[in-house]
Amino acid sequence: MSERDVDLFVIGAGSGGVRAARIAGGYGARVTIAEEFRVGGTCVIRGCVPKKLYVYASRFPHDFEDAAGYGWALPEPSFDWRRLVANKDKEIARLEAAYAANLEKAGVEIVRSRAVLEDAHTVRLVATGERVRAAHVLIATGAHPTSGAAIPGIEHAISSNEAFDLAELPRHILIQGGGYIALEFACIFAGLGSEVTVVYRGQNILRGFDDDIRAHLRGEMERRGIRIVTERTVTAIEPKGEGYLVRLSGGEAREVDRVMFATGRVPNTAGLGLEAVGVGLHANGGVVVDDYSRTAVPHIYAVGDVTNRVNLTPVAIREGHAFADTVFGGRPTPIDHADIPTAVFTEPEVGTVGLTEAAARAALPAVDVYTAVFRPMRVTMSGRETRMLMKLVVDGSNDRVVGCHIVGHDAGEMIQLVGIAVRMKATKADFDATMAVHPTAAEELVTMRTPTARHRRQAAE
Numbered sequence: 001m002s003e004r005d006v007d008l009f010v011i012g013a014g015s016g017g018v019r020a021a022r023i024a025g026g027y028g029a030r031v032t033i034a035e036e037f038r039v040g041g042t043c044v045i046r047g048c049v050p051k052k053l054y055v056y057a058s059r060f061p062h063d064f065e066d067a068a069g070y071g072w073a074l075p076e077p078s079f080d081w082r083r084l085v086a087n088k089d090k091e092i093a094r095l096e097a098a099y100a101a102n103l104e105k106a107g108v109e110i111v112r113s114r115a116v117l118e119d120a121h122t123v124r125l126v127a128t129g130e131r132v133r134a135a136h137v138l139i140a141t142g143a144h145p146t147s148g149a150a151i152p153g154i155e156h157a158i159s160s161n162e163a164f165d166l167a168e169l170p171r172h173i174l175i176q177g178g179g180y181i182a183l184e185f186a187c188i189f190a191g192l193g194s195e196v197t198v199v200y201r202g203q204n205i206l207r208g209f210d211d212d213i214r215a216h217l218r219g220e221m222e223r224r225g226i227r228i229v230t231e232r233t234v235t236a237i238e239p240k241g242e243g244y245l246v247r248l249s250g251g252e253a254r255e256v257d258r259v260m261f262a263t264g265r266v267p268n269t270a271g272l273g274l275e276a277v278g279v280g281l282h283a284n285g286g287v288v289v290d291d292y293s294r295t296a297v298p299h300i301y302a303v304g305d306v307t308n309r310v311n312l313t314p315v316a317i318r319e320g321h322a323f324a325d326t327v328f329g330g331r332p333t334p335i336d337h338a339d340i341p342t343a344v345f346t347e348p349e350v351g352t353v354g355l356t357e358a359a360a361r362a363a364l365p366a367v368d369v370y371t372a373v374f375r376p377m378r379v380t381m382s383g384r385e386t387r388m389l390m391k392l393v394v395d396g397s398n399d400r401v402v403g404c405h406i407v408g409h410d411a412g413e414m415i416q417l418v419g420i421a422v423r424m425k426a427t428k429a430d431f432d433a434t435m436a437v438h439p440t441a442a443e444e445l446v447t448m449r450t451p452t453a454r455h456r457r458q459a460a461e
């Protein structure tokens with residue numbers, strides 16, 4: 001068994017690990033990265049990227065519908081699920097190769113093996129038994145889907161991992177969960193032609209998002225034929241014929257041919273040897289780190305979903321980059337997790353940044369809210385029933401825009417740009433002074449003049 005030394009050993013070649021390895025390599029560090037599955041991690045292989053490809057696929061029916069209003073006559077369109085899966089596989093393989101090539105260009109050695117800590121400076125490659133001595137270790141192992149409580153028949157439920165590669169498009173799929181993944185897949189499958197039922201345990205989907213966004217999205221999804229069953233959970237899954245009988249709390253049951261759970265994800269920390277070397281874990285399994293992503297062991301760091309801070313790809317990438325700058329670039333760089341813009345790629349899309357109306361009211365004595373709900377121009381000629389929602393949340397004491405929430409076409413694209421303004425502490429007056437781009441949907445953001453709500457906290461007597 002050989003032994004060798006590296007400056008940095010990265011466990012996990014997902015978004016955070018790959019970025020950290022490349023940047024550290026660029027600073028001249030000798031870097032090895034280990035990956036037990038495929039280079040690219042959740043985002044590239046079975047997350048954001050294939051998801052967005054499927055989102056594109058699922059939206060064509062609306063284009064076909066709108067086209068008629070603009071004078072086009074199309075032959076009856078048909079959809080081939082297997083072709084979509086095969087083309088997705090090709091694109092993901094291309095991206096995986098590009099990721100590996102970029103690592104190699106930066107001088108990073110890739111080892112295709114699970115890696116575990118044997119002691120605080122020794123990593124063992126499970127595939128070969130080889131041991132590597134590392135001056136620094138970065139844990140970037142991501143997270144995996146969890147299906148919550150063990151209910152009878154839980155083995156029949158798939159997660160998003162399997163949903164990408166089903167042999168057939170489901171005729172009727174039941175999805176448990178009301179967060180990003182449940183709702184994105186609900187819209188994908190509905191757009192592709194499946195009957196979809198969403199089962200969510202709370203009162204309304206997308207907990208934590210602005211209440212107007214939650215209500216608006218729910219209405220839009222229901223308008224598209226997605227059944228949303230709230231205040232219910234799946235209690236049992238029983239095989240029946242070619243599909244399943246799904247029992248819900250409250251006594252109802254649904255017959256479907258697929259059941260998917262999207263009930264959150266848990267950090268991949270098991271069996272890595274972290275606790276034995278003194279790395280602390282939160283009760284939820286996430287690695288405890290400081291603002292520089294450093295664990296309780298000074299030369300061991302962790303970035304991305306394994307830390308369970310803000311579980312988004314761009315955040316993992318930023319954390320990985322900041323780690324490399326801090327440790328190998330001589331530039332200590334803390335991460336600011338405030339005002340992160342994010343999108344939910346439902347149909348219609350959700351884009352959001354900053355405070356919800358409720359959070360602003362809890363934090364600030366004066367809050368002004370500007371809301372616009374309107375029919376986007378694109379559908380005026382096709383007659384398709386859909387409404388956009390735009391909402392600005394403003395700090396009434398200094399006019400700063402502290403939150404922006406959008407539901408509608410290209411909300412993700414818009415919120416990326418609004419995110420810059422919000423981070424720069426733009427005021428509502430700055431928004432108003434910005435000339436509109438006409439005719440667009442986004443111009444609403446700079447033309448809302450009259451508050452739809454003004455909240456003033458009464459001073460305590």
Ligand code: NDP
Binds near residue numbers: 180182343344345
């Ligand atoms: P989320 O945390 O977004 O949603 C989990 C959902 O499952 C919630 O509705 C939650 O309910 C529900 N839930 C949790 N446990 C149970 C249970 N035991 N029984 C019934 N329901 C349960 O997780 P996801 O899995 O959807 O996604 C994981 C993370 O990945 C996201 O939080 C996000 O950070 C990231 N992501 C980002 C995307 C993007 O940027 N577009 C796309 C996909 C994922 P409750 O609300 O009541 O807790």
